[in-house]
Amino acid sequence: MRRYESLRRKIFGGDNVVNLSDVRYLPRWIILVIDIIILVISLFLSSYIIEKISQKEFIYHDDKSTVFAAIVLTNVVFMYIFKTYAGIIRHSTFIDLFKLLVSCFCTMFVIGTINIIYFWITGGKFILTPYLILYFIVSFMGLFLFRLYVKEFFHIVREYRRSTLKKRILVLGIDEQSIAIARAILDNPSLPYHVVGFLTQRTDSKRASLLGKPIYAKEKIEKNTKEELVIDGVIIVKEMMSKDEMNSWVNLFLEKDLSVFKAPSVQKLRDSDLGGSIRNLQIEDLLNRKPIKIESEEVTSRYFNKNILVTGGAGSIGSEIVRQVAQFNPSLIVVLDQAETPLYDIELEMKEKFPHIRFKFVLSDVSNKHRVEPLFQAYNFSMVYHAAAYKHVPLVEENPHEGILVNVLGSKIIATLSSKYKVNRFVMVSTDKAVNPTNVMGASKRAAELFVQSLQNVEGNTTKFITTRFGNVLGSNGSVIPHFKKQIEAGGPVTITHPEIVRYFMTIPEACELVLQAGTMGKGGEIFVFDMGEPVKILDLANRMIKLSGFEPNIDIKIIYTGLRPGEKLYEELLSDDAKTLPTHNEKIMISKDPTMEFLEIDSLVNMITRASLKKDKVEVVRILKIIVPEFRSNNSVYEVLDK
Structure with missing residues (x-):
C-alpha cells in the first residue's frame, strides 16, 4: 500500500491536483473485475444482436443465468491460466493481445465442446453455436479496446505533460x-x-x-x-x-x-x-563560410612519408595544422611548443586519433637554438610550419623585449636552420596586424616576415620560404568570441574597447587548410594573403551573441566600452599601402607584393634589436623596430613619442 501513500496525501492533504502519471498501475484484482464486467456486457450484447437477427431464443436451457455464469467462469479460468490481467495495461504489447485472443478462443472451444457433448446426451443444444462465435468476437474486442483506450489515454496524458515541459x-x-x-x-x-x-x-x-x-x-x-x-x-x-x-x-x-x-x-x-x-x-555558425576543399593530391605528395616540424604546435593554429597534416600519413611529425599543458593535451589527442602516425613532442622555446638545432640534425625535415609566436597585443606592448625574442629571433633561428639543413619548404604563419602595424606585436611579425623573405635570395639557399597572412580565427586562444561567451555566462557585462571596432574572422580549420594549400603552391619569397570575407563589427557580434544566448542586450546583459587598448586600432588591414596583389589559381588566396629588404640589412637590424631585447631596454627595442618597419606608428601607446 505504500505506493498509494503519495496519492492519498494528495487527495486528503489539501493538494487537489492529482497527476495521473504518478499512479503507477492498478491492482490485478481491479483489472480482473473490469474484465469480468466487460465479459458480462459482451454476453448481453451478443444475445441482443442474435435475437434481433434470428428472431428466436439463443439459449435452449431454462436457466439463462446458469449458462451465463458457466461461460463467464470458463473465461475467467482461462484468463487466470494465461494471466491476461497481470500486465501493466499502459505498456501492453502484442504478447498481451495474443494472450487475450487465446483465452477467448479456449473459452469458445470449451463451451462449444460441452454444447456438443450435451447434444449427444440429450439430443438438443443448450446454446446456439453462432452465439458462441459472436460472443468470442465481442468479448475479445471489448477486452482489447479497453486496453487500447487505457494505453492511448496514458500516452496522451504523458505527451501532454511532456509538451508542457x-x-x-x-x-x-x-x-x-x-x-x-x-x-x-x-x-x-x-x-x-x-x-x-x-x-x-x-x-x-x-x-x-x-x-x-x-x-x-x-x-x-x-x-x-x-x-x-x-x-x-x-x-x-x-x-x-x-x-x-x-x-x-x-x-x-x-x-x-x-x-x-x-x-x-x-x-x-x-x-x-x-x-x-x-x-x-552559435555565433561561429553565422560567421562561418563554406568549407574550402584543398587540392588533396598535390598536398598529399608533400607530406606522405615525409618528416614535418610544426612550431607552436600546441596553439590554436599549430595544433590544427598538426591534425590536418596527420591525415596525409607523414613519416614523422615533430610538435614543438613551450606551453607544457597544451603540448601534453595535443600529445594525448594525436596518439588517440592517429595511433599509426609517429609523433615526437618537444618542450622548447623557438629562441633556444641549442635545443632546436639537434632536431634539424636528427630528422631531415621536408617541411617546417612556423606558428610559434606571442600574439596578445596588450601583453607584447607591455613586454616588447619578450615579443622580439620569440617573434623575431625565434623566426630567424627556425628559418636559418631550415635553410642550413636544406628543408624543402618553410611556411610562416603571420597576421593581418603586421600590415601598417600600430602595436609591437604586429610590427614584430612584420619584421619576421622581412627576415624570412630575405633568406630566399641568399646564395646557396634551396629552401622555399613562404609566408601566410590572415586575420582573427574563430575560437582561437584569446579570441574575442570565447571571451564574450564567458562574460555572458557570468551575467555580464560584455566589454568592448570601442563601438566602431571592426575585425575579420575565419575559422581555424579554414585558415589551416589555406596555410597547407599556400605551402604547396609557393615558389619561394611570397606573402600569401587569404580572402577573409566581409569584416564584422564587434558591437554587432556582441549583440547577436547575447540574443543567441536568450538575453536582451543592455537589459539582461550590459555592454560597456573600455577604450582602445595600447596598440589597438579600429580596422585591421590585410595589405599595406604600397602592396599590390597577384591572383593565384585558388580564388581564396592572393599574393601580396610587399616591399622587401636585403638579407645583410635585415640581419644586422635583427641582431641589434635582439641585443636590446636581451638587455630588456624596452624603448630601444621599439625604436629599432620602427627602423625595421618604417610604417609602424604606435597608437594609444607610450611609444607614440618615438614617432615624433
Missing part, C-alpha cells in the same frame, strides 16, 4: 532534411523539444501539413509575437542554407525573441545521439 519549436524548411529531423524528434520522447509545426518562405503551403503538423509561412512569424504564436524557438539545418539566407532568418528569430537551435544534416544524424547533436546556434 518541452520547448515548443518549429522546424525551418519543408524539404526532406527538415522532415527527417522533425520525425526523429517526434519519435524520440526523451528529447526536450516538442515539434508544433514547420516554417517556410513559400506562401502556397498554408493549408497543407506535414507529419500531422501545420506549415507556417514566414509572414506569420513576421506579423505575430512569440506569445501569439505559442512557440519557444526554431530548429534549423545549417547545411541547407546559404550564409545570407541563414542570417536573414536568424535576424527575424532574434527580433521575435525566439531561441534558435541547430540540428545536424541527415547524413550526420544518428538517433542515438540526436539529443547531443541539437544545440543552440
Whole structure:
C-alpha cells in the first residue's frame, strides 16, 4: 500500500491536483473485475444482436443465468491460466493481445465442446453455436479496446505533460532534411523539444501539413509575437542554407525573441545521439563560410612519408595544422611548443586519433637554438610550419623585449636552420596586424616576415620560404568570441574597447587548410594573403551573441566600452599601402607584393634589436623596430613619442 501513500496525501492533504502519471498501475484484482464486467456486457450484447437477427431464443436451457455464469467462469479460468490481467495495461504489447485472443478462443472451444457433448446426451443444444462465435468476437474486442483506450489515454496524458515541459519549436524548411529531423524528434520522447509545426518562405503551403503538423509561412512569424504564436524557438539545418539566407532568418528569430537551435544534416544524424547533436546556434555558425576543399593530391605528395616540424604546435593554429597534416600519413611529425599543458593535451589527442602516425613532442622555446638545432640534425625535415609566436597585443606592448625574442629571433633561428639543413619548404604563419602595424606585436611579425623573405635570395639557399597572412580565427586562444561567451555566462557585462571596432574572422580549420594549400603552391619569397570575407563589427557580434544566448542586450546583459587598448586600432588591414596583389589559381588566396629588404640589412637590424631585447631596454627595442618597419606608428601607446 505504500505506493498509494503519495496519492492519498494528495487527495486528503489539501493538494487537489492529482497527476495521473504518478499512479503507477492498478491492482490485478481491479483489472480482473473490469474484465469480468466487460465479459458480462459482451454476453448481453451478443444475445441482443442474435435475437434481433434470428428472431428466436439463443439459449435452449431454462436457466439463462446458469449458462451465463458457466461461460463467464470458463473465461475467467482461462484468463487466470494465461494471466491476461497481470500486465501493466499502459505498456501492453502484442504478447498481451495474443494472450487475450487465446483465452477467448479456449473459452469458445470449451463451451462449444460441452454444447456438443450435451447434444449427444440429450439430443438438443443448450446454446446456439453462432452465439458462441459472436460472443468470442465481442468479448475479445471489448477486452482489447479497453486496453487500447487505457494505453492511448496514458500516452496522451504523458505527451501532454511532456509538451508542457518541452520547448515548443518549429522546424525551418519543408524539404526532406527538415522532415527527417522533425520525425526523429517526434519519435524520440526523451528529447526536450516538442515539434508544433514547420516554417517556410513559400506562401502556397498554408493549408497543407506535414507529419500531422501545420506549415507556417514566414509572414506569420513576421506579423505575430512569440506569445501569439505559442512557440519557444526554431530548429534549423545549417547545411541547407546559404550564409545570407541563414542570417536573414536568424535576424527575424532574434527580433521575435525566439531561441534558435541547430540540428545536424541527415547524413550526420544518428538517433542515438540526436539529443547531443541539437544545440543552440552559435555565433561561429553565422560567421562561418563554406568549407574550402584543398587540392588533396598535390598536398598529399608533400607530406606522405615525409618528416614535418610544426612550431607552436600546441596553439590554436599549430595544433590544427598538426591534425590536418596527420591525415596525409607523414613519416614523422615533430610538435614543438613551450606551453607544457597544451603540448601534453595535443600529445594525448594525436596518439588517440592517429595511433599509426609517429609523433615526437618537444618542450622548447623557438629562441633556444641549442635545443632546436639537434632536431634539424636528427630528422631531415621536408617541411617546417612556423606558428610559434606571442600574439596578445596588450601583453607584447607591455613586454616588447619578450615579443622580439620569440617573434623575431625565434623566426630567424627556425628559418636559418631550415635553410642550413636544406628543408624543402618553410611556411610562416603571420597576421593581418603586421600590415601598417600600430602595436609591437604586429610590427614584430612584420619584421619576421622581412627576415624570412630575405633568406630566399641568399646564395646557396634551396629552401622555399613562404609566408601566410590572415586575420582573427574563430575560437582561437584569446579570441574575442570565447571571451564574450564567458562574460555572458557570468551575467555580464560584455566589454568592448570601442563601438566602431571592426575585425575579420575565419575559422581555424579554414585558415589551416589555406596555410597547407599556400605551402604547396609557393615558389619561394611570397606573402600569401587569404580572402577573409566581409569584416564584422564587434558591437554587432556582441549583440547577436547575447540574443543567441536568450538575453536582451543592455537589459539582461550590459555592454560597456573600455577604450582602445595600447596598440589597438579600429580596422585591421590585410595589405599595406604600397602592396599590390597577384591572383593565384585558388580564388581564396592572393599574393601580396610587399616591399622587401636585403638579407645583410635585415640581419644586422635583427641582431641589434635582439641585443636590446636581451638587455630588456624596452624603448630601444621599439625604436629599432620602427627602423625595421618604417610604417609602424604606435597608437594609444607610450611609444607614440618615438614617432615624433
